[in-house]
Amino acid sequence: MKNRAILIILSLLLFIIVTPSQAQTYQTGSYQTGVGIRMGNTGGISVKHFMDGRHAVEGILSARWGGIGVTGLMEWHKEAFRTEGLNFYYGFGGHLYLGRYQRYRRNYYYESRGAIGIDGILGLEYHLPRAPITGSLDWKPAINLIGRTGYHEGGLALTVRYTF
Template sequence: MMKKAVFLLLLFAGVGLTNQSFAQYTTGIGLRAGVTNGLTVKHFIGQEAALEGILHARWGGIMVTGLYEVHKDIRDVRGLSWFFGGGAHLGTWNSGSRNRPPWADPNESYSVFGLDGIIGLDYAFQDAPINLSLDWKPAINLGYYNYGWDEVALSIRFVF
């Protein structure tokens, strides 16, 4: 997990970054595909700040994740930015699922909550109302069921 973070940071450090950023769109709604699949809504609340909500399936249950993200333009590619941020998740896991967490009792379901981080690339097409986003999102549950994971996902959104 740490190797992925170092790789992404080195990747971003090697690309020309500016200190000024601007949102290419105000709101985007779409699909998120990766380790988990679901729905995503991203809304910019400022030139560099966005809120993202994710509703997705995980281990036979459903989770809601809310994130605060900071976006920075990549100078050499119009419409491309990198972003980082964090937030929290809340949901349930059905441990009777075939793909349950390794510690889970197959006869129980679990309510989970925890913290999430996110780092990724975001591209807004100039001539179409479409946005693509590729991110890495590590997460950890808090409370009795401490369990961490990470996922890489691609999101495609209709933007307006």
């Protein structure tokens, strides 16, 4: 099951990367940086900064499982459905989690002090016209490579940002 999910994610990312883009006609809107709240399974504080009209970096600071996590993502944006202000985005990055996982699993006690892994992201973002607000809905799966290893589906998250 895990291998199937990883294969699907990698196939989607490969399809998106090789699909031709029309970056010369696309603009992200009138903001360069946005700061806000991410609500969902991997919630926290989100900061997104556009390096140009198509490329952005996003940082997410989250508190989960009695610890703190930091995620960094590189994202590519494209206009969605030929609608001004509505953007499709995708990307990848990594995360570092510092804290303690504690649980019983198959009759033994499991504890880890942190995790390091890779993340993917797929989503839609809408920049409200004439307002410094964006809203986005995305899915951010992750694979822990060190620490509590394994695939985490991530779930959906809603992010609301103030832009400037």
